Amino acid sequence: MDSESSSSEDEALVVVALLAGEAKGAPPCRFNFTRPSTDSVWRDKFRFEKDEILQPVEYFSLEDPFPTTQRYSTSALEALSIFLRRMAYPARLSDLEDLFGHDTTAISSISNAVLDTLYDKFHGLLQFDYKRLTTATLSAYASAIHAKGAPLETCVGFIDGTVRGTCRPNKNRRYMFNGHKVYLHSFQKAH
Incomplete structure:
Protein backbone atom coordinates (compact mmCIF):
# COMPACT_ATOMS: atom_id res chain seq x y z
CA MET A 1 0.00 0.00 0.00
CA ASP A 2 2.93 2.32 0.72
CA SER A 3 4.27 1.77 -2.78
CA GLU A 4 0.90 2.71 -4.27
CA SER A 5 0.65 5.91 -2.24
CA SER A 6 4.24 6.89 -3.03
CA SER A 7 3.67 6.32 -6.76
CA SER A 8 0.52 8.45 -6.69
CA GLU A 9 2.46 11.15 -4.82
CA ASP A 10 5.21 10.94 -7.44
CA GLU A 11 2.63 11.27 -10.21
CA ALA A 12 1.12 14.27 -8.45
CA LEU A 13 4.55 15.89 -8.18
CA VAL A 14 5.19 15.27 -11.87
CA VAL A 15 1.84 16.83 -12.81
CA VAL A 16 2.54 19.88 -10.62
CA ALA A 17 5.99 20.26 -12.14
CA LEU A 18 4.59 20.05 -15.67
CA LEU A 19 1.84 22.55 -14.93
CA ALA A 20 4.21 24.98 -13.25
CA GLY A 21 6.76 24.75 -16.05
CA GLU A 22 10.36 25.67 -15.72
CA ALA A 23 11.25 29.25 -14.94
CA LYS A 24 12.87 30.81 -17.98
CA GLY A 25 14.19 33.81 -16.14
CA ALA A 26 13.13 37.38 -16.76
CA PRO A 27 11.41 37.91 -20.11
CA PRO A 28 13.16 40.35 -22.42
CA CYS A 29 11.95 43.92 -22.19
CA ARG A 30 9.55 45.29 -24.79
CA PHE A 31 10.69 47.57 -27.60
CA ASN A 32 11.68 51.01 -26.34
CA PHE A 33 11.64 53.73 -28.99
CA THR A 34 14.19 55.80 -27.05
CA ARG A 35 16.71 52.95 -27.34
CA PRO A 36 18.98 52.85 -29.37
CA SER A 37 19.68 56.47 -28.62
CA THR A 38 21.89 57.78 -31.44
CA ASP A 39 20.81 58.50 -35.00
CA SER A 40 23.78 56.63 -36.44
CA VAL A 41 22.65 53.44 -34.68
CA TRP A 42 19.12 53.93 -36.01
CA ARG A 43 20.48 54.50 -39.52
CA ASP A 44 22.58 51.30 -39.28
CA LYS A 45 19.84 49.10 -37.86
CA GLN A 55 6.42 59.69 -40.66
CA PRO A 56 5.69 56.38 -42.47
CA VAL A 57 3.49 55.22 -39.59
CA GLU A 58 1.27 58.22 -40.29
CA TYR A 59 1.58 58.12 -44.09
CA PHE A 60 0.81 54.40 -44.30
CA SER A 61 -2.18 54.84 -41.93
CA LEU A 62 -1.17 51.81 -39.88
CA GLU A 63 -3.70 50.89 -37.21
CA ASP A 64 -2.67 51.36 -33.59
CA PRO A 65 -2.61 48.81 -31.99
CA PHE A 66 -1.45 46.96 -35.07
CA PRO A 67 -3.50 43.80 -35.76
CA SER A 73 -0.37 42.98 -29.46
CA THR A 74 1.98 45.70 -30.68
CA SER A 75 1.89 49.38 -31.53
CA ALA A 76 2.00 50.59 -35.13
CA LEU A 77 5.41 52.17 -34.47
CA GLU A 78 6.82 48.92 -33.10
CA ALA A 79 5.32 46.89 -35.97
CA LEU A 80 6.87 49.19 -38.58
CA SER A 81 10.19 49.14 -36.70
CA ILE A 82 10.20 45.33 -36.74
CA PHE A 83 9.44 45.33 -40.46
CA LEU A 84 12.13 47.92 -41.26
CA ARG A 85 14.71 46.03 -39.21
CA ARG A 86 13.91 42.80 -41.05
CA MET A 87 14.18 44.55 -44.43
CA ALA A 88 17.34 46.51 -43.57
CA TYR A 89 19.52 43.51 -42.86
CA PRO A 90 18.82 39.77 -42.99
CA ALA A 91 19.28 38.71 -39.37
CA ARG A 92 18.16 35.63 -37.50
CA LEU A 93 14.84 36.14 -35.79
CA SER A 94 16.42 35.07 -32.52
CA ASP A 95 18.86 37.98 -32.82
CA LEU A 96 15.91 40.39 -32.76
CA GLU A 97 14.26 38.97 -29.63
CA ASP A 98 16.33 41.15 -27.29
CA LEU A 99 15.73 44.32 -29.29
CA PHE A 100 11.95 43.97 -29.60
CA GLY A 101 11.03 41.82 -26.60
CA HIS A 102 8.98 39.35 -28.66
CA ASP A 103 9.69 35.72 -29.44
CA THR A 104 10.72 34.69 -32.95
CA THR A 105 7.20 33.62 -33.92
CA ALA A 106 5.77 37.00 -32.96
CA ILE A 107 8.51 38.92 -34.79
CA SER A 108 7.91 36.91 -37.96
CA SER A 109 4.14 37.26 -37.70
CA ILE A 110 4.27 41.02 -37.09
CA SER A 111 6.74 41.59 -39.92
CA GLY A 124 -1.36 49.08 -57.55
CA LEU A 125 1.79 51.21 -57.51
CA LEU A 126 3.92 48.15 -58.28
CA GLN A 127 2.32 47.72 -61.69
CA PHE A 128 3.43 49.59 -64.79
CA ASP A 129 1.71 52.99 -64.75
CA TYR A 130 0.30 53.52 -68.23
CA LYS A 131 -1.25 56.87 -67.24
CA ARG A 132 2.00 58.51 -66.14
CA LEU A 133 4.48 56.74 -68.39
CA THR A 134 3.03 57.75 -71.71
CA THR A 135 4.94 58.00 -74.96
CA ALA A 136 5.33 61.74 -74.40
CA THR A 137 6.76 61.44 -70.87
CA LEU A 138 9.10 58.61 -71.85
CA SER A 139 10.35 60.72 -74.77
CA ALA A 140 10.89 63.65 -72.40
CA TYR A 141 12.91 61.41 -70.04
CA ALA A 142 15.01 60.10 -72.94
CA SER A 143 15.66 63.64 -74.20
CA ALA A 144 16.72 64.84 -70.74
CA ILE A 145 19.10 61.90 -70.28
CA HIS A 146 20.56 62.40 -73.75
CA ALA A 147 20.96 66.14 -73.08
CA LYS A 148 23.09 65.31 -70.01
CA GLY A 149 25.57 63.50 -72.24
CA ALA A 150 24.29 59.95 -72.62
CA PRO A 151 25.13 58.53 -76.06
CA LEU A 152 21.76 56.78 -76.44
CA GLU A 153 18.74 58.79 -77.49
CA THR A 154 16.24 56.20 -76.25
CA CYS A 155 17.44 55.62 -72.67
CA VAL A 156 14.60 56.23 -70.19
CA GLY A 157 16.03 54.70 -67.01
CA PHE A 158 18.93 52.97 -65.33
CA ILE A 159 19.31 49.49 -63.91
CA ASP A 160 20.41 49.31 -60.30
CA GLY A 161 21.28 46.06 -58.60
CA THR A 162 22.06 44.59 -55.24
CA VAL A 163 24.13 41.43 -55.00
CA ARG A 164 24.03 39.11 -51.99
CA GLY A 165 26.30 36.11 -51.48
CA THR A 166 24.79 32.69 -50.90
CA CYS A 167 25.91 29.13 -50.34
CA ARG A 168 26.36 26.79 -53.29
CA PRO A 169 22.91 25.62 -54.42
CA ASN A 170 22.17 22.01 -55.32
CA LYS A 171 20.03 22.85 -58.36
CA ASN A 172 20.50 25.43 -61.12
CA ARG A 173 23.99 26.26 -59.92
CA ARG A 174 24.98 27.94 -63.16
CA TYR A 175 22.38 30.69 -62.71
CA MET A 176 23.95 31.84 -59.46
CA PHE A 177 27.65 31.43 -60.24
CA ASN A 178 29.46 34.67 -61.09
CA GLY A 179 32.64 33.11 -62.49
CA HIS A 180 34.83 34.04 -59.52
CA LYS A 181 34.20 31.05 -57.22
CA VAL A 182 31.24 32.86 -55.64
CA TYR A 183 27.50 32.16 -55.77
CA LEU A 184 25.24 35.22 -55.66
CA HIS A 185 21.64 36.35 -55.66
CA SER A 186 21.19 39.44 -57.82
CA PHE A 187 18.25 41.75 -57.17
CA GLN A 188 17.67 44.35 -59.88
CA LYS A 189 15.33 47.26 -60.49
CA ALA A 190 15.08 50.07 -63.01
CA HIS A 191 15.14 53.75 -62.07
Missing part, protein backbone atom coordinates in the same frame (compact mmCIF):
# COMPACT_ATOMS: atom_id res chain seq x y z
CA PHE A 46 16.74 50.46 -39.61
CA ARG A 47 18.10 52.53 -42.55
CA PHE A 48 16.12 55.46 -41.16
CA GLU A 49 16.83 58.00 -38.46
CA LYS A 50 14.59 57.96 -35.42
CA ASP A 51 12.54 60.99 -36.52
CA GLU A 52 12.05 59.56 -40.01
CA ILE A 53 10.38 56.37 -38.72
CA LEU A 54 7.47 58.32 -37.26
CA THR A 68 -2.02 40.46 -36.74
CA THR A 69 -3.86 37.28 -37.63
CA GLN A 70 -2.19 35.54 -34.68
CA ARG A 71 -3.43 38.29 -32.32
CA TYR A 72 -0.06 39.62 -31.19
CA ASN A 112 4.63 39.54 -42.34
CA ALA A 113 1.47 41.37 -41.25
CA VAL A 114 3.09 44.75 -42.02
CA LEU A 115 4.22 43.44 -45.41
CA ASP A 116 0.72 42.17 -46.20
CA THR A 117 -0.86 45.45 -45.09
CA LEU A 118 1.49 47.57 -47.21
CA TYR A 119 1.01 45.27 -50.21
CA ASP A 120 -2.78 45.42 -49.89
CA LYS A 121 -2.71 49.24 -49.75
CA PHE A 122 -0.08 49.92 -52.41
CA HIS A 123 0.10 46.94 -54.78
